[in-house]
Amino acid sequence: MNLRCNVCSIExxxxxxxxxxxxxxxxxxxxxxxxxxxxxxxxxxxxxxxxLG
Ligand SMILES: [Zn+2]
Numbered sequence: 001m002n003l004r005c006n007v008c009s010i011e012x013x014x015x016x017x018x019x020x021x022x023x024x025x026x027x028x029x030x031x032x033x034x035x036x037x038x039x040x041x042x043x044x045x046x047x048x049x050x051x052l053g
Pocket of ligand 1: 005006007008009020021025026
């Protein structure tokens with residue numbers, strides 16, 4: 001079963017969640033969101049998602 005990572009706006013396998021949240025990419029995206037606002041801002045992730053195509 002695939003789950004959606006709201007931080008990276010990607011789908012990942014449920015078995016890979018534990019390893020995914022420890023990846024540099026995820027941590028970097030998470031830190032960017034944190035510096036842009038409080039916690040996870042859905043509008044921010046939506047904007048990223050569009051910019052990423
Ligand atoms: Zn992620």
